[in-house]
Amino acid sequence: MLKTWRFHGGLRLPAHKNLSAHRPIVNAALPKQLIYPLQQRSGVQLKPTVTPGESVLRGQIIADSDHFLATPLHAASSGTVKTIEDRIIPHPSGLSDSCIIIDTDGRDEALASEPVADYRLEPASALRTKIRQAGIVGLGGAAFPTSIKLNPGPQRHIDTLILNGAECEPYITCDNVLMQAEPDTIVQGALILMHALQVGNGIIAVEDHMTEAYEALSAAIEQSRDRRLTVVKIPALYPTGGEKQLIRVVTGKETPSGGIPADVGVICQNVGTAASVYNAICRGLPLTERVVTVTGQGVKQQQNLRARIGTPISDLINQCGGYQDSVERLIMGGPMMGFALPEDDIPIVKATNCILAAAESEVATSKETRPCIRCGDCAKACPVDLLPQQLYWHSRAGNLEKCKEFSLFDCIECGCCEVVCPSQIPLVQYYRAAKSKTVAKAKEAEKAAIAKRRHDFLLERKAREQAERAERSRRKKESLAKLKAAETATEGAE
Ligand code: SF4
Ligand code: SF4
Known part of the structure; x- marks a missing residue:
């Protein structure tokens, strides 16, 4: 043991x-249509390797990318690529993005x-x-x-x-x-x-x-x-x-x-x-x-x-026999770390382990949030041993540097702190927002640094070209002067 x-x-x-x-x-059962979002969980956008009207076999690669975090997407059955268009994707944002749509042909023919x-x-x-x-x-x-x-x-x-x-x-x-x-x-x-x-x-x-x-x-x-x-x-x-x-x-x-x-x-x-x-x-x-x-x-x-x-x-x-009348929320994943879906015409993806059609009694409906009473229960429940209360204050105040100091990015968004919080504060929402802002800020800083490098390079090149022009002109003047001096010397001798 x-x-x-x-x-x-x-x-x-x-x-x-x-x-x-x-x-x-x-x-x-084999569905009539298969839907494949091109955006992967890692955020990488795949490029289609098929075009509308093309026939595909089960196991055929239909999208890929050379990004190191990308993995290819394969058709799950045989059929025809109907279109590539925007559909709502399984993502917490609830937004639409580009998807490959395949009409299956029922033959389920596979590549060797x-x-x-x-x-x-x-x-x-x-x-x-x-x-x-x-x-x-x-x-x-x-x-x-x-x-x-x-x-x-x-x-x-x-x-x-x-x-x-x-x-x-x-x-x-x-x-x-x-x-x-x-x-x-x-x-x-x-x-x-x-x-x-x-x-x-x-x-x-x-x-x-x-x-x-x-x-x-x-x-x-x-x-x-x-x-x-x-x-x-x-x-x-x-x-x-x-x-x-x-x-x-x-x-x-x-x-x-x-x-x-x-x-x-x-x-x-x-x-x-x-x-x-x-x-x-x-x-x-x-x-x-x-x-x-x-x-x-x-x-x-x-x-x-x-x-x-x-x-x-x-x-x-x-x-599964359809919905019961009492369904309150449709969730992809579990009740703790999953996310709500706006509709059910959304496909399952590789990450989908669960579809939870939750009745009212199974989900926390929006509760009245009260001020933090500094009870410390969130810190006792946190499996990463973080200080969720401090993270809450700093993320609420938009102090991203302090959030980083309190190891925001070690938070696994498990929701334990939120479950035990007597003030019913949606803590994880604050952490997710602070993480997104930090990532966006880092991307902005990277863009600004790239722009600055380009600008500095341009200035350097201009200065170099100017110096080269000045040097050429100096050399030209020098040779002219030498030529003139030589001519004068020849005339004197005659
Ligand atoms: S559990 Fe809630 S009320 Fe208690 S310290 Fe944490 S955030 Fe504040
Ligand atoms: S959501 Fe984050 S801060 Fe809250 S208990 Fe889980 S790991 Fe700790």
């Missing part, structure tokens, strides 16, 4: 997992797959390239490109891979059911990731109530006969699934402020990501589908659906 540690703060929240945790994964014969014979760089080409990103919600995480640089020594099966947000059960249904795929995916990282220690972390998942993974590890991999149960405390919190719980290591897990020798990957890595390497399949929990009292039959990426949410809701 592996020893576990505790992190500061955290909350025991009502889990609401029973709504969907014991439902098997059901394959969602190219599996790797034996991944153990492949160098790490080749595996990373294949993982990027398969469009794999973190499926826990952050959607960070997996190939980049697998390349932490020569200055960092990685010794441990942690697979994150701690699905700590209420309602979400897609990872739990996947671990029960496909433990071998996850274990084999973990072994590929360990090979790509050249590490000898792999830990799969599940919450202590996930008994079936724990047993299924233990049996799969036993069958693999690979003693480098273990599965550990950790306490169900929100937000244990946060990378830095998980590392603390599983290894006792503290990731430094402003640092990343690789700084303490650890790489974390979600269990669903590991399964996708196995599918990409050993079956030659790019990432075109994922398991999504559709839940909440606002939907008739809560389920875990294996859905094609790009499927409109309305299709998934229909397959």
Whole structure:
């Protein structure tokens, strides 16, 4: 039994997992239309590699970019590119952006797959390239490109891979059911990731109530006969699934402020990501589908659906029997870190782990905010050990320098401080706004610095050209004077 540690703060929240945790994964029907936003979670805008009218096959790349944070997007079924137009995208802003729209043809024809014969014979760089080409990103919600995480640089020594099966947000059960249904795929995916990282220690972390998942993974590890991999149960405390919190719980290591897990020798990957890595390497399949929990009292039959990426949410809701009358809010993600959607004609993307159709009783409706009474409860609950009250004062006052001093960018926006705040202050809103302003200010400063460099360069060039002109004119005058002197000397001699 592996020893576990505790992190500061955290909350025991009502889990609401029973709504969907014991439902098997059901394959969602192929939608008539697939919608692909070109903006990725990282903010990178992909460029379409297809044009309207073009036929596509399942697994074909339809958009990509050479930006280092980009991963290609693949068609999730065969059909025809109908158009490329602005649609509302799944983003907290609720704004529209460019999307590729594919009309599916129902044949679901796929490109030929190219599996790797034996991944153990492949160098790490080749595996990373294949993982990027398969469009794999973190499926826990952050959607960070997996190939980049697998390349932490020569200055960092990685010794441990942690697979994150701690699905700590209420309602979400897609990872739990996947671990029960496909433990071998996850274990084999973990072994590929360990090979790509050249590490000898792999830990799969599940919450202590996930008994079936724990047993299924233990049996799969036993069958693999690979003693480098273990599965550990950790306490169900929100937000244990946060990378830095998980590392603390599983290894006792503290990731430094402003640092990343690789700084303490650890790489974390979600269990669903590991399964996708196995599918990409050993079956030659790019990432075109994922398991999504559709839940909440606002939907008739809560389920875990294996859905094609790009499927409109309305299709998934229909397959769950439609809405109950009482639906109050539609959320992508969980109730703590997810965001409200303005409508359901929006597609699921690689980061979509849950669609929560919440009834009135399940969401905090706008409450009356009262002044901060300096009780300190927010600081006790913060899993990052920040001072949320100070962050609140400084972000409210627009003092971004002070926010940085109080480590604003270490805030994981988990919402623990907000849940316990007796004054019901929407603290996370203040932090998000302060982060956006800081990022915007940094971009402005960068633009100004580039403009100044250009201006200085222009002045320098003008001064250089002026000096060169002056030198040329001086030399010319000098040679003229010499010529004249020579002529005068010749005339004198005659
Ligand atoms: S919990 Fe709320 S009221 Fe208490 S110190 Fe924090 S911000 Fe102020
Ligand atoms: S939202 Fe940020 S400040 Fe609040 S508890 Fe979470 S990490 Fe701490």
